[in-house]
Amino acid sequence: MNGFEDGISRWRRVADEIRSEIVSGTFSSQLPTEAVLAARFGVNRHTVRRALAALGAEGLLRSERGRGTFINPLQPRITYPIGSRARFSENMMRQSLEPSGRLIGAERTAATPAQAIALGLAAGAPLLRLEHLAVAGGMALSRSTSYFSAMRFPDIIGAYAETGSITRALAQSGVEDYRRLETRITAERIATPDADLLQCPADAIVLVSEAIDVDAEGRPIQWIRTRFLADRLELVFSNEAGAATRVRD
Amino acid sequence: MNGFEDGISRWRRVADEIRSEIVSGTFSSQLPTEAVLAARFGVNRHTVRRALAALGAEGLLRSERGRGTFINPLQPRITYPIGSRARFSENMMRQSLEPSGRLIGAERTAATPAQAIALGLAAGAPLLRLEHLAVAGGMALSRSTSYFSAMRFPDIIGAYAETGSITRALAQSGVEDYRRLETRITAERIATPDADLLQCPADAIVLVSEAIDVDAEGRPIQWIRTRFLADRLELVFSNEAGAATRVRD
DNA sequence: ACCTATTTGTGCGTATGTATT
């Protein structure tokens, strides 16, 4: 019996709650007994067992008969700096992760009024839309959709497909340097097609970043919307070089 | 019957999908008919109706017998700047929203090793933990947990309860100015107690911001973990004053 | 005024999944 009527089963909510407590470090290395957890969440022990089974399948923990349930060592989130000069490849290599970008698709479109304003173009101007996937350390991290002026960057699709990097593709188009003007961040549930590409659960959560890059003269180059898998990385905005303190209870 | 084994009901997934298409502007002002949606998602019309009912309860749309289902005008997300000098009250007032902070609870604790490093204190140093709620324009926006040194800020709890503002509470403790050193952003499903306080659905998504504030001399003042309701605001990091372009198709 | 096609709203029966005892 669910009772709450929000379409999420009880064992799934218990599993989500336990996972959140695990990643926030509430438990040591061993979980409380199933009976204790059942009492704490106000559910039957069967329901707790179902939740623990789901978390076990995720690789988060393992149960040992007669001993208890133990938390597996969890890999920390990748740190992804957002700032005026953030570069995907550099960021990943600094964390010893092999970066690569893969072109999913591309299309020629016309600028909507909002896109035209963002990119400093006339409404209806020809754009190139790139759908791409970012992978680091063998793990898919994000799905991006970016728009370029088709007039200024006619060869950007091929250049990206070849190099697997926006920075290098822009360099081939004569843009030696660029910086991020603005980043807007929100979060939502992942879209189904993205879940397939990112090889993640259908109910995963993504950090959505909408940003505008400009060249050295301040002219807009690309408008990009990236969906980062929230459980694989965290975005870091730092106001001082070298500041990288980490709190974990 | 669900078929999948992720503990999330079919109508809930359909509702999430439709909501995501609504906010991304896929539909005009009217949704496709229930029969069309049912075919598109491969579910029964009853299941679509259940999803639409949930979205209707959220205020996202309304159905009219014999005419169809129409999208309600959706209120835009509040803009929340993150930068070295961001202030909650100032940000909200700039958007004509009446800001206020409410103290939920407070407790005296001892610094964990990680907290001690972040706040520049000795491990086990006495801390004050404040649990607070931020409201703007009559709507709950975020839940925060912040830690202060109990030695340096013995009266911070009362000062916050009285003023409803961290900035003013710090001013009463002799901190005239402070800035944000670092902000780490990720996202997750809301925790159950927070959902009650923020008056939002149990399956809402929160942007989690972990940040450190320092005084004019660079000494750490507070470590704060804020959970923002992702569907009510977006975090904006801007590298140029006055840059506030917005793209929406 | 009438008919018809479309679309939402409602009812019932059945099968399966969920949660408790």
Added chain:
DNA sequence: CAATACATACGCACAAATAGG
């Protein structure tokens, strides 16, 4: 493991409102 109660999902049918001819 079994029995029970409830929620979920489906399929079919029909009622009620709307819009157009």
